[in-house]
Amino acid sequence: MNIRLDQATLIHANGNRAVNAVSCEIAEGERVAIIGPSGAGKTTLLRLLATALRPTAGSLSVLGVDPWRIGRSALRRLRSRIGMVHQAPPIPPRQRAVTAVLAGRLGQWPLWKGLASLVYPVDIPGARQMLARMEIADKLFERCDQLSGGQLQRVGVARVLYQQPDLLLTDEPVSAVDPALSDRIIGELVREATTRGVTLVASLHAVDLALHWFPRIIGIRGGEIAFDLPPVRVTDAMLKELYASESTVVPTQDNLPLTVQSPGVRRKPMCS
Amino acid sequence: MSTKARVFAFRDPAALPRFALTALVILLLWPGFRLTEFDPGLLFDARNREIMGKFISTFFPLATSAEFLQLIWKSTLETLAIATAGMTLALLIAVPLSLMVTRSLSISRIGPGRGLLAGRLLRLPARFILMFFRSIPEIVWALLFVRAVGLGPAAGVLAIGVTYGGMLGKVYSEILESGDTRSTSALLECGGGRLTAFFYGMWPVALPEVVSYTVYRWECAVRASVIMGFVGAGGLGQQMELSMRMLNGGEVSLILLVFLLLVVFADAVSAFLRRVTA
Numbered sequence: 408m409n410i411r412l413d414q415a416t417l418i419h420a421n422g423n424r425a426v427n428a429v430s431c432e433i434a435e436g437e438r439v440a441i442i443g444p445s446g447a448g449k450t451t452l453l454r455l456l457a458t459a460l461r462p463t464a465g466s467l468s469v470l471g472v473d474p475w476r477i478g479r480s481a482l483r484r485l486r487s488r489i490g491m492v493h494q495a496p497p498i499p500p501r502q503r504a505v506t507a508v509l510a511g512r513l514g515q516w517p518l519w520k521g522l523a524s525l526v527y528p529v530d531i532p533g534a535r536q537m538l539a540r541m542e543i544a545d546k547l548f549e550r551c552d553q554l555s556g557g558q559l560q561r562v563g564v565a566r567v568l569y570q571q572p573d574l575l576l577t578d579e580p581v582s583a584v585d586p587a588l589s590d591r592i593i594g595e596l597v598r599e600a601t602t603r604g605v606t607l608v609a610s611l612h613a614v615d616l617a618l619h620w621f622p623r624i625i626g627i628r629g630g631e632i633a634f635d636l637p638p639v640r641v642t643d644a645m646l647k648e649l650y651a652s653e654s655t656v657v658p659t660q661d662n663l664p665l666t667v668q669s670p671g672v673r674r675k676p677m678c679s
Numbered sequence: 680m681s682t683k684a685r686v687f688a689f690r691d692p693a694a695l696p697r698f699a700l701t702a703l704v705i706l707l708l709w710p711g712f713r714l715t716e717f718d719p720g721l722l723f724d725a726r727n728r729e730i731m732g733k734f735i736s737t738f739f740p741l742a743t744s745a746e747f748l749q750l751i752w753k754s755t756l757e758t759l760a761i762a763t764a765g766m767t768l769a770l771l772i773a774v775p776l777s778l779m780v781t782r783s784l785s786i787s788r789i790g791p792g793r794g795l796l797a798g799r800l801l802r803l804p805a806r807f808i809l810m811f812f813r814s815i816p817e818i819v820w821a822l823l824f825v826r827a828v829g830l831g832p833a834a835g836v837l838a839i840g841v842t843y844g845g846m847l848g849k850v851y852s853e854i855l856e857s858g859d860t861r862s863t864s865a866l867l868e869c870g871g872g873r874l875t876a877f878f879y880g881m882w883p884v885a886l887p888e889v890v891s892y893t894v895y896r897w898e899c900a901v902r903a904s905v906i907m908g909f910v911g912a913g914g915l916g917q918q919m920e921l922s923m924r925m926l927n928g929g930e931v932s933l934i935l936l937v938f939l940l941l942v943v944f945a946d947a948v949s950a951f952l953r954r955v956t957a
Binding site for chain 2 (some may be wrong): 460479484486488493495497498500511518525570
């Protein structure tokens with residue numbers, strides 16, 4: 408089992424119970440979308456998987472090990488195998504795109520290589536290739552504060568592609584990007600996960616994207632799993648109930664009404 | 680719900696603490712002013728005005744003999760050298776210590792994971808060293824080092840290095856903490872090391888502020904080297920002490936003019952570096 412959560416609970420310092428006794432298993436190579444209203448605990452759940460937060464109660468294992476039972480250097484090695492695309496790309500504005508992308512491998516590089524790359528980028532072709540996959544290869548040597556929001560978001564994705572992680576996590580990676588581009592970015596992440604056979608867990612705000620690209624949908628509300636189903640079995644009523652606290656309509660790209668099932672998605676046998 | 684209760688429910692909950700804090704600050708300031716016998720009226724008293732005027736009038740005309748100017752030129756270079764060498768030493772002390780005490784660069788903080796206590800225990804002595812270095816005024820350090828390495832600029836360099844190392848270390852770590860630390864955290868969370876996370880995540884964010892503070896401290900070091908000149912640590916300060924002892928106001932005012940020019944110069948350097956690093 409690649410990821411296993413066993414009654415994992417996370418209570419933030421302010422007493423807010425963000426994730427409440429969640430148990431779930433995700434196999435290697437699975438592609439899972441997490442949907443739910445804002446404040447449901449999507450980000451916290453992903454941060455638990457990213458080993459950025461430690462569960463208050465319960466346990467989890469990521470890539471086959473419990474991150475909070477292993478030594479410091481083992482934990483660092485584990486973290487270097489986990490890639491996270493953040494909602495707001497955590498890239499300093501003054502940094503150049505090439506440096507921001509190469510930073511993806513800092514966990515794998517020895518210290519001297521990381522420092523040498525600041526003097527002269529050590530892998531320009533590698534960075535260019537990842538930016539090319541995001542269709543912004545021409546921005547290689549531009550400073551990130553010169554880029555538009557969508558371009559910056561793609562630099563963030565290119566960084567994680569360059570990292571080549573064994574577990575790919577994305578936290579609302581396309582919430583600030585227009586629909587056509589969102590589709591291409593999610594498509595590229597899915598292609599990366601399928602060709603390399605790695606696990607992809609993505610939280611998404613737009614339900615249509617989740618239903619279109621992912622064979623497994625986990626709906627969460629109030630820090631608990633509401634449903635865990637393949638997209639063909641997710642019904643309108645389930646979605647309405649999931650988003651009941653937020654609005655009367657289910658959020659989609661451009662707020663277009665949700666069309667029933669995308670034809671590309673086939674029912675898949677589930678293991679959980 | 681009555682009108683009164685509704686108004687209360689929508690009142691800013693932060694208003695009362697803010698008001699209380701302001702009142703407390705004023706209450707604490709008042710005895711401070713009494714204690715220091717601060718009375719601006721004294722400045723405008725006729726007799727005091729006359730005495731001040733007499734003192735200032737001894738500063739003119741400025742001493743402009745070629746011999747003295749040459750002496751001042753040499754001392755100015757010496758002062759700049761003391762300040763610059765002292766700042767270099769200060770950086771050597773401040774940079775490693777500030778990287779140690781900066782909490783955002785701690786890997787064990789995430790989670791928190793293993794080694795959290797060890798990290799905290801290690802940060803404590805580092806903080807204490809910084810505090811110790813800056814708690815003792817540079818003039819006291821200078822008096823100590825004059826005894827160790829003898830009269831001359833070397834004592835000034837050591838004194839500035841130690842005191843300013845403490846100040847820079849504290850302020851650097853505060854600048855690093857106050858900037859946007861999300862990029863640093865993101866790098867640490869994907870396995871990055873402390874030093875690389877600093878250079879890739881914090882350095883680009885904090886650079887302009889670090890540079891401008893460093894240049895400002897260099898400017899302060901120029902002034903500090905003057906005070907230390909009085910205890911024999913060389914430079915313009917020593918020259919000023921001689922001129923004051925000989926009651927030569929013209930020479931003192933020329934040296935003050937040189938200070939003004941140095942501050943203007945430092946300001947220009949700072950503005951230039953800020954523009955380059957922005």
